[in-house]
Amino acid sequence: MPRTSRYARDVAVVAFAQSDHLRRTDELSEVEMVMPVLHEVLAATGLKAGEIGFTCSGSSDYLAGRAFSFTMTLDGVGAWPPISESHVEMDGAWALYEAWVKIQTGEADTALVYSYGKSSPGSVRDVLTRQLDPYYLAPLWPDSVALAALQARALIDAGETDEAALGAIAARSRAAAEDNPHAQLRGDVPRGEYQVAPLRTGDCPPIGDGVAAVVLAAGDTARRLCGRPAWITGIDHRIEAHGLGLRDLTDSPSTRLAAERAGLFEAPVDTAELHAPFSSQEVVLRKALGLAEGDAVAVNPSGGALAANPVMAAGLIRIGEAAARIHRGASDRAVAHATSGPCLQQNLVAVLEGDPA
Amino acid sequence: MTAAPPPQVLRAPLVVEFPFTRSLGPVQSAFLTGLRERVVLGVRTGDGRVMVPPVEYDPVTAEEIRELVEVAPAGTVTTWAWNGDPRPQQPLATPFAWVLVRLDGADTAILHALDAPGPDAVRTGMRVRIRWAADRTGAITDITCFEPEENGGDGGDGGAATPHDGAFADPVTGIVAEARLDYTYSPGRAQTAYINALAERRTVGERCPSCHKVYVPPRGACPTCGVATTDRVEVGPAGTVTTYCIVNIKARNLDIEVPYVYAHIALDGADLALHGRIGGIPYDQVRMGLRVEPVWTDGGRYPDHYRPTGEPDADYDAYKELI
Ligand SMILES: [Zn+2]
Numbered sequence: 073m074p075r076t077s078r079y080a081r082d083v084a085v086v087a088f089a090q091s092d093h094l095r096r097t098d099e100l101s102e103v104e105m106v107m108p109v110l111h112e113v114l115a116a117t118g119l120k121a122g123e124i125g126f127t128c129s130g131s132s133d134y135l136a137g138r139a140f141s142f143t144m145t146l147d148g149v150g151a152w153p154p155i156s157e158s159h160v161e162m163d164g165a166w167a168l169y170e171a172w173v174k175i176q177t178g179e180a181d182t183a184l185v186y187s188y189g190k191s192s193p194g195s196v197r198d199v200l201t202r203q204l205d206p207y208y209l210a211p212l213w214p215d216s217v218a219l220a221a222l223q224a225r226a227l228i229d230a231g232e233t234d235e236a237a238l239g240a241i242a243a244r245s246r247a248a249a250e251d252n253p254h255a256q257l258r259g260d261v262p263r264g265e266y267q268v269a270p271l272r273t274g275d276c277p278p279i280g281d282g283v284a285a286v287v288l289a290a291g292d293t294a295r296r297l298c299g300r301p302a303w304i305t306g307i308d309h310r311i312e313a314h315g316l317g318l319r320d321l322t323d324s325p326s327t328r329l330a331a332e333r334a335g336l337f338e339a340p341v342d343t344a345e346l347h348a349p350f351s352s353q354e355v356v357l358r359k360a361l362g363l364a365e366g367d368a369v370a371v372n373p374s375g376g377a378l379a380a381n382p383v384m385a386a387g388l389i390r391i392g393e394a395a396a397r398i399h400r401g402a403s404d405r406a407v408a409h410a411t412s413g414p415c416l417q418q419n420l421v422a423v424l425e426g427d428p429a
Numbered sequence: 430m431t432a433a434p435p436p437q438v439l440r441a442p443l444v445v446e447f448p449f450t451r452s453l454g455p456v457q458s459a460f461l462t463g464l465r466e467r468v469v470l471g472v473r474t475g476d477g478r479v480m481v482p483p484v485e486y487d488p489v490t491a492e493e494i495r496e497l498v499e500v501a502p503a504g505t506v507t508t509w510a511w512n513g514d515p516r517p518q519q520p521l522a523t524p525f526a527w528v529l530v531r532l533d534g535a536d537t538a539i540l541h542a543l544d545a546p547g548p549d550a551v552r553t554g555m556r557v558r559i560r561w562a563a564d565r566t567g568a569i570t571d572i573t574c575f576e577p578e579e580n581g582g583d584g585g586d587g588g589a590a591t592p593h594d595g596a597f598a599d600p601v602t603g604i605v606a607e608a609r610l611d612y613t614y615s616p617g618r619a620q621t622a623y624i625n626a627l628a629e630r631r632t633v634g635e636r637c638p639s640c641h642k643v644y645v646p647p648r649g650a651c652p653t654c655g656v657a658t659t660d661r662v663e664v665g666p667a668g669t670v671t672t673y674c675i676v677n678i679k680a681r682n683l684d685i686e687v688p689y690v691y692a693h694i695a696l697d698g699a700d701l702a703l704h705g706r707i708g709g710i711p712y713d714q715v716r717m718g719l720r721v722e723p724v725w726t727d728g729g730r731y732p733d734h735y736r737p738t739g740e741p742d743a744d745y746d747a748y749k750e751l752i
Contacts, residue, residue, distance in 0.1 A: 098438040101617025104649045107657060121655045137445045137612035147648055150655025193443070193612040198516060206449065206606045207457055208482045208569050209540060213518040218527045221510030222540075229508065229553045268527070269511035269548055313488040317529050317538030318480065321508065 077305070078335065083175050084294040084301030085424065086287050087116035088392030088399075093256040093282035093380035096192040102131075102141050106188050106283050107148035113285040114184070117297040121150040124287075125180030127157045128171040130164035130187035131384050134199050145188065156180065163187060164284060164388030165347075165410030165420050171288055172307060181293050186285035189383040196279055196383060204414065205314055217276055217350075219414045221268035223321040224352035228270060230322045233355045235270055239263050241351040242274045242378055249375025256280045256380040275351040282382030284389045302395035302406075302424040306334030309420035311413075321415055327360035330421040336361065336407050341423070343370050343397050343406035345390035349377040353416055357409060361421075373397070387411060391422055398426040439621050443614040449606045456485045458602055459497055459595035464571040467561055470593055471500050471535050478536035479590045482569075498590035500534035503558035503578055507531050507538045511548040520574050526551045530575055534590035542574040550577065567601030619649035622661060627731050632723075634699055636660040642700040665696035668735070669743040670719040671752045672702075675712055690715040694735055695751040702751050709736030718742035 089112035097105050114121060127149055131142050138144075142159045151157060156179075160167045164187025171183035191199075197215035204210045227233050242263070249258035256278045264273025287297070294301040310326035310333075312319055331337065344363055348354040354371070363369050372378075374393040377386045387410025397403035405425045412418040453461060456472055460483050463470045472483030473496040480488070487494050509528045515521060520542035528551075529538035544560065545551050556578040565571040616624060619635055623646045626633035634645030635658035642651060643662050651658055673692035679685075690712050693702035707715050708724065720740040723732035 098440070098615040099618060099621075101620060101649050104617050104619070104657070107650055107655070110655070134610070137443050137610060137614070144648060147650035147652040148655055150651070150653060152652040193614060194610055198518075199610055202608060202610070206451055207453070207461070207604065210606060210608070211569050212520055212541065213516060214527060214540060215516060215519075218510055218512055222508050222527055222529060225510055225553070226508040266511065266513060269513070271510075315480075315482070315484070315488070315537065316540055317507075317531070318488055 080176050081178070081290045082294070082303055083172055083288055083290050084298065084303045085391065085395035086289045086294050086298035086301050087113045088286045088396045089113035089116065089284070090254050090385075090389055090392065091283040092254050093278075093280045093382050095256065095278070095280050097190065097281040098192065101144070102136065102138070102188060102190055103145045103148045105190065105281065106145045106186065109283040109285045110148055110184070110186060113186075113287055117287050117289075119182065119287065119297070121184075124182050124184045125156065126171055126174045126183040127151070127155055128159065128167040128174070128183060128185050130160045130162050130167035130388065131189065132161055134194075134202055135196065135383060136190040136193045149184070163384050163386065163410050163412050165391055166309065166412070168286065168288070168388060168391060169307060169309060169420060172304060175288060175290050181290045183288040184285065185288065185388065186283065187385040187388045188283040189385050190281045191279050191383055192281050200383075208315075216414070217271060218268045219316065220276075220350040220352065221271045222316065223356070223415045224270050224275070224350065226321040227352055227355055232322055232359070233352065237355075238270070238275050238351040239272070241354050245351075245372055245376050245378040248373050249379035252374050252379060254282075254380060255375045258375065258379060271350060271352065277349040277377050277381030278379070280380065280382055282380060282385055284382070284385040284392055286388065286392050286395065298399065300399055300401065300426050302398035302426060304422055305425045306336065306423040307420070308333035309418065311418040314413075314417065316415060319415070322356065324356050324360040324416050324419060327357060327409065327416065327419040327421060330419055331361055331407070334421045334423045336421060336423050339405060341369060341405045341407045343373065343394055343403040345374060345376070345394040345406065345408045346372055347377055347387045347390045347410045349381050349386065351378065353411075356416060361407065361409070387420065391424070394422075394424050398424055401426070401429070404428075437621070438615055439624060441614050443612040444609060445612065446609045448608070450603060451606055452603045453601065454485055455595070456483050456495065456497070458600050459597070461567040461569070461571075461604070462597045462600045463595075464569070465565040465567040465601065466597055467502070467565075468593070469500050469502055469532060469559070470497050470595060471590060472497055479534060480537045481532050481535040482539055497593045497595040498534065499593040500532045500590050501588050502532070503556065504530045504532035504535065506543070506551070506553055506555050506557055508553055509543065509551050511551065520570070525574065528557065528575060530557055533588050541572055544574045544576050568604055617649060619647040619658065623647055624730075626663075630725050631663055632665045632696055634662050634664050636662050643698060644701050645696055645699040645703055662698060664698035665723070667720060667722040667738050667740075668694045668696035668699070669748045670707065670715065670717055670721060671695050671748050672717060673707065673715055688712045692735070693752070694721060695748050700751065705732060706734040707736070708734040716742065718745060718748070
């Protein structure tokens, strides 16, 4: 049984799969890239596609420049005749949230959640400017690295970090990724030149293509499908103002509030998978989640988004990686975080727990 | 996924342009019209703070806010980042600093570029002022960038916000938000095989290993079974019109006389109809069941159109599942 039960139904992540994350996948269409991961995650549960109660995906057409690309990837699910299905133009972590709500309503007992990003056909730094306010920001084309660099400078000015500490976060992440066969960047990665100072190449995530998928299940179904389900004992997402000049970029009140609502602070965690594409953003998230340097919590043991950052999938991967550690007994209580928007504008926090051994 | 792409990946440039026309509403209209007149406006939020640039709803309470104020065209850098390698559509072509600037009289900061000789000339707290564009239309780009204020020093606050009615002659009520993104398109495994076969004037679909349906053009997966389509199957060349429409409006950039017929065509051996133009027959004589074959033109990478084969029409039962 989950330690805490604040919701109508107990829902768990029962399986997780991801692709290898690669700089380019030119030889594959999006559905060809997604399909093997869908098969892998279903095989882990023994479920067939037709036995899934609800399917929800997250992706963005802007990444590969293909209109309605998510309808093409649905071919890989076996969506005809029509299944109960939905899509979010967001990271798959929010697709997972929608699926979790669907199960809470009682309309489904199982859900397949997947997300993918194929950034290689375009220029993702420029593409991401199109998510910004179209009146005041988008006409200036401030790219994702530039906005993160403004946040990093604010943190340095506030005495919260310095460039050496940021380099250490990047190095720790890529060292951890040595044990992650799916990672795109691992081991000794040079800090590199400034991209937009104070951020160097090493402080930025790799650009690449990748896929992630999880299966959710409720109650006894979860116990049947998984030896040690990763119960979602809390999940919440919160957003801040869009204007960067309205926010304190050195803090993340939306992350903190989501964590409170998810019950994070009610008990300690042993694992944190944080969606911090830039080294400086880990500093902000640690502060918001109360994760001090040097304490016992394993932060991003997968290497995090600094090791692989398939846009639209990297947040779902955090939930999947945290759940996988519970599945294999490496964690008893973990926090997973996903972000969306510039400078950690919107944040989702999930608390995952395994049954006592 | 395989790590190394096979040698013959097809690539083509793909340009996506989306010039959205956006209306502004009263607050953003006043702000952008103000920029055209070299006046910077903010809006007072519910808790009395002055927000620049202004929006129509309070960021905390979501209440409608309309009380406009004028602030100074100079202010203080609150954070910055040095952009040594500007990207094509950014405000300045030479290296510059991205800055958040709190204008005098404002409580929030505005994002823009700062023209400075190098990162050593920029610091948080420095004084900057707006450099106005020569041609101003009522857009955020009416501000070319910020520039360091002469004898500026650090900090300081040159004044308070003053009330403003937001009224200007000939207000700007909308903007056209231009955007262009450039991609390099690759079609993937199944469609690459399809395109390569077309180059040899053959139409090759793929069969689902589970339900045995043949998809033309292949998309790589069977939407019924959710598995990869694997076996390549040459279909056609002839096929049957399953349904059609008569096009009466001339398309831009298309040199085809109207009216003409556009049809769904089930090629022999295919379990999915593709579409193409029907020629070689008056438009009002095209019918369901008509047997057609492709017509290739020199250098064409796909059939230019389909024309009647002269065979008897197909029986309805033979294609009714493909409509
Ligand atoms: Zn099939």
